[in-house]
Amino acid sequence: MDRIANFISILKTGQRARKDFVLAPSSKMVLGLLGIMKDTGYVADFEVQGEAVKQVKVTLKYAENGEPVIRDLVRLSRSSRRDYRGSKDLPRVANGYGTVIVSTSKGLMTGKKAQEEHHGGEVICYVV
Secondary structure, three states, X not given: OOHHHHHHHHHHHHHHOOOOEEEEEOOHHHHHXXXXXXXXXXXXXXXXXXXXXXXXEEEEOEOOOOOEOOOOEEEOOOOOOOOEEOHHHOOOOHHHOXXXXXXXXXXXXXXXXXXXXXXXXXXEEEEO
16 A cells, blocks of 8 residues: 555545544655645644554644645655656646655655755655
């Protein structure tokens, strides 16, 4: 099973149900995604829990009117269809208001940062 797709599904379902937090299986990629999402303001916080089976507790973020901050979270590159792009070809989401997350040779980073540093890579997902 695709861990990233599972993580995205857990986040979207938790926000639709108006949960304060969700628990998801932890991995390096999930923690990297959460680090970027926290820095860009899409999630409030996250922490790793558990000894043998590690899970990550993600505190979800909502606007003042109660609407979820994450309006859409879409997985672009899949195990059956990888999506690699050069730094000049990275997608722009919601006229620049969304965030594209790219896996580069220098690690996970936003599409904007990847373009500034002239790094292409695998387009993991985008968040609006």
